Amino acid sequence: MGDLTPEPGTPEPGDQPGDHSVDHSGDQPERPPSRRERARAATIEEIKQTALGLMREHGTTDFRFSDIARLMGMTAPALYRYFADRDELLTALIVDAYDDLGRAVADARDQVPLDDPGGRFTAVAHSYRRWAREEPERFALILGLPVPGYHAPEEGPTTEAARRAMAQLKSLFYEASQAGVLRPPMLSDDGTIAGLLAEHHAGKMESPIDGPPVPPETFQAMLHCWASMHGFTSLDAYGHLDWMPDVLRDAVFESSIRMVAKVAGLPEPRPRDG
Amino acid sequence: MGDLTPEPGTPEPGDQPGDHSVDHSGDQPERPPSRRERARAATIEEIKQTALGLMREHGTTDFRFSDIARLMGMTAPALYRYFADRDELLTALIVDAYDDLGRAVADARDQVPLDDPGGRFTAVAHSYRRWAREEPERFALILGLPVPGYHAPEEGPTTEAARRAMAQLKSLFYEASQAGVLRPPMLSDDGTIAGLLAEHHAGKMESPIDGPPVPPETFQAMLHCWASMHGFTSLDAYGHLDWMPDVLRDAVFESSIRMVAKVAGLPEPRPRDG
């Protein structure tokens, strides 16, 4: 992740006083943040949290600047000191959501030992679904149709964030592949996929999935896993399976996931306590 | 589909002249539609098509009344003669989308003989994906997060439309199940799913899926198929797989679908010309 920030705290010559640009870099500056800098960061965080609260309240990916301001006890124009416009706030929320989902998935995965890739995938799938069910609006924000009126910055931070998040799933398969514990997936390929992926790894195709390459059949298996768990998850998160009782949904998801893992060549998950 | 309309052309006593209620029933009235009735139907259709055009143009599920009116050479308030508000128009679009998707899926399915359920499912999956790729906004409209600000009518026509659409997938499995050509699915179940589905068929659970009941394991298999094809499809339709060349996406989808069908107990699709 690129540490390319010019020098925190050293404003560019062209910076106007009320400039909208926000420093989202997470690396610590040499000088401790000033009182004002901390206040600013806290306000930015509060704006984002308030926006998320509104999204959750209304069950959409939409929000009104005026509502955010009202809930924060401010007037709407004050928010423009922190975000240039709605799009900039949305971009920040999207990046956060990708990072948060990626972290949730990575945490769940890493609580299962490396030598149990079946269990690691099951953990990933469950955390993916749990995250989406808890935060359907943020899930829609990153993996649904773009929000009305939103125009993503070109080649921007959202793409990078997506790359990072998806890398968490890939690394699972990469490690399993490296460890040699993957059986050949049951998925068919007449050679098309392998051939195209060869080009991909030769750099002709720009994959948003970070990290070292995996064998074609592993890549195919990974996509199969992602698509399956994503399908159930998004139907579930958006309420299209609400006619099933929770226990039934859980059971169907569990059985589907285990089957998908088996098809993908992942070994049976080792029984775990908990 | 309920033919419960009071009597077309016979306005209720309470009907104000400018009443917004729209007759969406498709059954032919005894008296042929008058010049005005045809004009009205045509205008309603044009409004919906214009709204869809705007959604496609902007790549969202949103639209502006004023834009629709402008494109139609009208003023915005005129639209309220046809739809009470944005929600009513959205409801009509959602119902249309469900019906259209259901029809596309049914058409594709019925072009494959009844005794080739594997081929029928493959056809369904491909048409599902094709429809979603051609109409990502309508796909999001019905299977994504609700549109900002939209409040669906309670127990309303959208639920009914969803039921009808999903019944198309179910009937495939029902027919295969009846014909006895389904092998036992490879999906696991410790009894939870079968037990809960027994309650379901006893009427304790209200499934949105129309038609006669299918055996528990078939139901589970159907959901597995739906979730998998939906996952790939929605990732694809929303552009999250755009980094893959088309041929690769097609190949991966094809192999995933065939695998899912096999897991679900559907026989290998019979080779077809075309």
Add this chain to the structure above:
DNA sequence: TAGAACTGTTATGCTTCATAACAAACACGA
């Protein structure tokens, strides 16, 4: 052909996004 019904218009009010102009609080060096 006269009245009712229908379909369009302009005028209006409310709300939102966004900018401009201005005022208070703060940081910090002389």
Add this chain to the structure above:
DNA sequence: TCGTGTTTGTTATGAAGCATAACAGTTCTA
């Protein structure tokens, strides 16, 4: 401590959208 420039808030203002009201022309029908 004071004074100056920065930061962060305010009110005022404008453009655009949803929705309703009041009104006018057109079409149907008795």
